[in-house]
Amino acid sequence: MNKNKQASMLSFAKDLPNICSLVGLFCTVLAIYFAIGGQFLGSIIAILWSVLFDWYDGIIARKMKGRTKEQGVFGVQFDSMIDIVSFGVYPAILLLSYGNYEIWFIPGAFVIIAASAIRLSYFNIYGLIDSETYMGLSVDNNALILAFVFLFKNIFQHSTFSILLYSVIIILAVLNLSSIPINKFSGKWIYVLVAYVLVMTSVFGYLLWRQL
Template structure:
């Protein structure tokens, strides 16, 4: 009996949906870099574009024909690994940096990463509830909500906003792990996301250049 040839890892990396996923990871790396440097507007921009690429890798995968089962499985695993970095690790670093790396912010940072790891592991086993509904808040919404919260940063003193950010992180972690049914935003919602990302990029970009 002939055994199926095992493909090299980089063969999967050349798959178009996975390239899209990796572009999102690159945006996340930039966002992490700027968060560590304390450049929060730039970090938010990177985080938002990571969300957009995260949405589009699935769209591309569904539209492509002729993908093998192995490519599909690999893409799901790659997307899941990147999601932990983009929507768990990045918000954690954002919180730590904004909190001036105060030791009391470590529990919040751990919580958002752990919540993402648990949720994504659970999702990889059970998937959607009925094909159109998530159990709990999808992790990519963490970035969308955090970006919106940062619109109001200038209304607060730094210390006050850091506490607000901490509270939001805890709430997001709880929602990620909740059993609340939340509709999956698909179809025309991608155009809403595109507009949202472009508008927010313009807003935070203006903050960088003013």
């Protein structure tokens, strides 16, 4: 292709699925900001919405007509880049922040980022096992599971929960890289996700309000 005919980089940002992806990335930036500041409930709310936008960008892309091959390829790569930030880097920052940035939390942070990078790179080459099956746990589930775990934060002392959080993140990394076939959540599962995000947002929002 003649370089003079190549689309500009910013032209892809006007593509509706990519706009949705960018909104999800903004939610992740908020989640990271709150996590670094120790506002974990707000952080969890933000990352849940990041997952929701991550699901919707694909739904929008599949329903849109007239998208070019280049837009489709760019969208796949763009989504993958955002996924590693949202579901690899973010859990690492969450772990480090909750662990008060003590040095022994660094290996766990590295493991979840590395696992996400390996998994997403592998997925970009091989894709699904079949149209309905992932190999291993999809990285977006990392955020959904971590949100559920944070429901029990107040039951444990800080040091105990930090060990639990560390353990869960290592387990997630193992599952991300596993060869276990896991059904793809698609179709009507989006309604389950929407309900989950709304319910969890309400719960964590209430807990956050009680802290004020």
